[in-house]
Amino acid sequence: MLCGLYANDVIDSHNLPTAAVCVHQLHSSPGFTDSCYDGLYPGHIQTTPIQKALLAVGSGVAALQNPYRHDMVAVLGETTGHLALINLRDRMKNDPEGYTILTERPRIRLSTLDLSRMASLPDGSFGREYLRFLEDNHVTPDSRADVKFVDNEELAYVMQRYREVHDLLHTLLGMPTNMLGEVAVKWFEAAQTGLPMCALGAVLGPLRLNSSRLQSLFTSLGPWALQNGRRSRCILSIFYERRWEQNLEDLRQELNIEPPPVILSAANKRST
Amino acid sequence: MAASMRLLVRRVLRLSHRNINVAAAGGSGRSGCCSGSSSCRCFSDATGDRSTHFGFETVPETEKAKRVYKVFENVAQKYDVMNDAMSLGIHRVWKDMLLHAMHPQPGVRLLDVAGGTGDIAFRFLEYVQSQQERQKRRAARSTQTPSWQDISTNYSTEDKDGPQESKAVVCDINKEMLKVGKQKADSMGVSAGLSWVVGDAEELPFDDDQFDIYTIAFGIRNVTHIDQALQEALRVLKPGGRFMCLEFSKVTNPVLARLYDTYSFQMIPVLGEVIAGDWKSYQYLVESIRKFPDQEEFKGMIEDAGFYCVHYHNLTGGVVALHSGFKL
Numbered sequence: 309m310l311c312g313l314y315a316n317d318v319i320d321s322h323n324l325p326t327a328a329v330c331v332h333q334l335h336s337s338p339g340f341t342d343s344c345y346d347g348l349y350p351g352h353i354q355t356t357p358i359q360k361a362l363l364a365v366g367s368g369v370a371a372l373q374n375p376y377r378h379d380m381v382a383v384l385g386e387t388t389g390h391l392a393l394i395n396l397r398d399r400m401k402n403d404p405e406g407y408t409i410l411t412e413r414p415r416i417r418l419s420t421l422d423l424s425r426m427a428s429l430p431d432g433s434f435g436r437e438y439l440r441f442l443e444d445n446h447v448t449p450d451s452r453a454d455v456k457f458v459d460n461e462e463l464a465y466v467m468q469r470y471r472e473v474h475d476l477l478h479t480l481l482g483m484p485t486n487m488l489g490e491v492a493v494k495w496f497e498a499a500q501t502g503l504p505m506c507a508l509g510a511v512l513g514p515l516r517l518n519s520s521r522l523q524s525l526f527t528s529l530g531p532w533a534l535q536n537g538r539r540s541r542c543i544l545s546i547f548y549e550r551r552w553e554q555n556l557e558d559l560r561q562e563l564n565i566e567p568p569p570v571i572l573s574a575a576n577k578r579s580t
Numbered sequence: 581m582a583a584s585m586r587l588l589v590r591r592v593l594r595l596s597h598r599n600i601n602v603a604a605a606g607g608s609g610r611s612g613c614c615s616g617s618s619s620c621r622c623f624s625d626a627t628g629d630r631s632t633h634f635g636f637e638t639v640p641e642t643e644k645a646k647r648v649y650k651v652f653e654n655v656a657q658k659y660d661v662m663n664d665a666m667s668l669g670i671h672r673v674w675k676d677m678l679l680h681a682m683h684p685q686p687g688v689r690l691l692d693v694a695g696g697t698g699d700i701a702f703r704f705l706e707y708v709q710s711q712q713e714r715q716k717r718r719a720a721r722s723t724q725t726p727s728w729q730d731i732s733t734n735y736s737t738e739d740k741d742g743p744q745e746s747k748a749v750v751c752d753i754n755k756e757m758l759k760v761g762k763q764k765a766d767s768m769g770v771s772a773g774l775s776w777v778v779g780d781a782e783e784l785p786f787d788d789d790q791f792d793i794y795t796i797a798f799g800i801r802n803v804t805h806i807d808q809a810l811q812e813a814l815r816v817l818k819p820g821g822r823f824m825c826l827e828f829s830k831v832t833n834p835v836l837a838r839l840y841d842t843y844s845f846q847m848i849p850v851l852g853e854v855i856a857g858d859w860k861s862y863q864y865l866v867e868s869i870r871k872f873p874d875q876e877e878f879k880g881m882i883e884d885a886g887f888y889c890v891h892y893h894n895l896t897g898g899v900v901a902l903h904s905g906f907k908l
Contacts, residue, residue: 359846369854
């Protein structure tokens with residue numbers, strides 16, 4: 309107890325626990341601090357509708373000015389995606405595997421992945437191809453921002469799952485992380501999820517492509533991505549963590565995704 | 581007199597209990613966190629670990645300094661941009677008004693505590709330089725026909741800063757903020773008469789009676805024990821030295837107060853998130869403004885520390901107050 313720590317004291321009968329006390333004055337302030345999280349989930353920040361609107365506008369402008377601000381893209385998604393998240397959550401609930409995900413709440417992180425086992429899987433298996441994707445494109449699943457501004461704990465998990473599944477989607481669709489690949493994945497996601505942030509990215513992304521890539525996008529990649537986004541099974545409802553051994557082609561067929569019409573290599577990463 | 585007795589007792593106690601975390605003796609009447617603010621949650625008087633406010637949260641006193649350090653470490657890079665965005669550039673006017681009230685003459689030594697990115701120090705050096713030039717011009721006007729001797733001595737002393745060199749010392753507890761300040765100085769090409777020192781406002785690394793002017797701009801509300809900071813200010817000032825403090829304060833007009841509150845709590849954390857990627861730090865900053873004592877109370881604290889002729893002046897309707905006192 310505290311008594312041992314201080315020289316000559318008696319802790320009197322205030323209810324001060326040893327950890328930091330989070331006592332809040334009820335004020336006009338909507339914010340909470342994080343020493344013992346007070347929102348609905350760790351990292352949750354309560355916001356008023358005005359603040360959400362301001363955040364949506366501000367993050368949109370910031371993301372447009374500097375597309376490398378992934379945190380702004382994330383905030384834009386969270387503040388504008390309420391209806392789409394409800395829709396996604398309901399679709400997951402109606403799917404048996406999706407329902408399992410909602411109850412078990414798996415997270416995709418380096419600490420939860422058994423990389424050595426995945427590396428030993430045969431070529432063509434989902435796990436092996438995912439690992440190859442991570443290595444070729446020099447990305448890691450740990451770089452996803454945590455959800456902050458979604459005011460429902462379940463919807464926050466759906467948002468987080470969407471973020472973490474993004475890399476897996478790259479593998480499923482066979483798209484590298486260069487600009488063209490990212491735009492193609494965004495078109496697929498926009499058609500699949502209906503998140504306004506995806507739609508915005510889908511519309512504005514092509515503005516940064518050169519003409520030959522634009523042509524490729526509009527003639528073959530784009531229509532393929534949109535079609536498959538509409539007809540495929542809900543990609544959030546797949547328990548990827550239990551399907552590493554599955555063959556990638558089989559998984560694509562199960563999800564109703566056609567193989568990509570154009571093979572893009574990760575070597576094209578630098579030149580947009 | 582009661583006030584001076586209290587001061588003496590407090591100083592003796594402070595000296596003897598300086599390095600003990602918990603003030604076991606109840607003699608030191610008022611501590612920083614219990615400074616008369618009725619809404620302050622200070623749970624213990626003399627025994628037990630003391631708690632203080634961190635924004636609207638209550639934390640142990642020992643925690644507060646660490647958490648404040650973290651806040652400023654996070655925001656240092658974007659500090660100036662955020663200041664401009666949050667105050668719509670008005671913070672520059674406030675700082676200029678501080679300098680005008682200060683009216684420093686060449687040869688004066690300034691200590692800017694919690695000076696971080698150096699705004700006050702840069703303005704000080706500029707002001708003093710323009711004062712010096714003014715004096716030179718006045719001197720030149722008065723000697724209408726200089727002799728050749730005069731002209732040659734003028735040329736030889738032109739490059740030197742002159743016998744009265746003003747020095748500004750920027751002191752801050754946070755190394756990141758000082759780093760940003762130094763970078764600014766380098767890019768502006770200012771280096772003469774400026775030093776950067778890491779130090780704690782509650783325990784300054786300077787001898788007694790060193791400085792002519794002590795300023796602390798928008799920093800004192802982050803100090804855990806404000807009265808200790810005030811006493812240190814008194815110590816390092818020369819007799820006749822001036823204490824000046826620029827700090828957010830209470831807005832008197834109720835309409836303006838409502839607008840200000842709404843703006844603070846709705847807009848500023850959003851700006852923090854969008855520009856600096858840090859909501860929580862700016863939430864802390866707006867909350868800490870609400871926990872700081874108002875103009876009259878702070879004036880009382882300054883007087884208690886031993887300053888004379890303490891006055892305050894409201895800027896922007898009370899959003900900011902400029903307090904000033906003298907060591908005699």
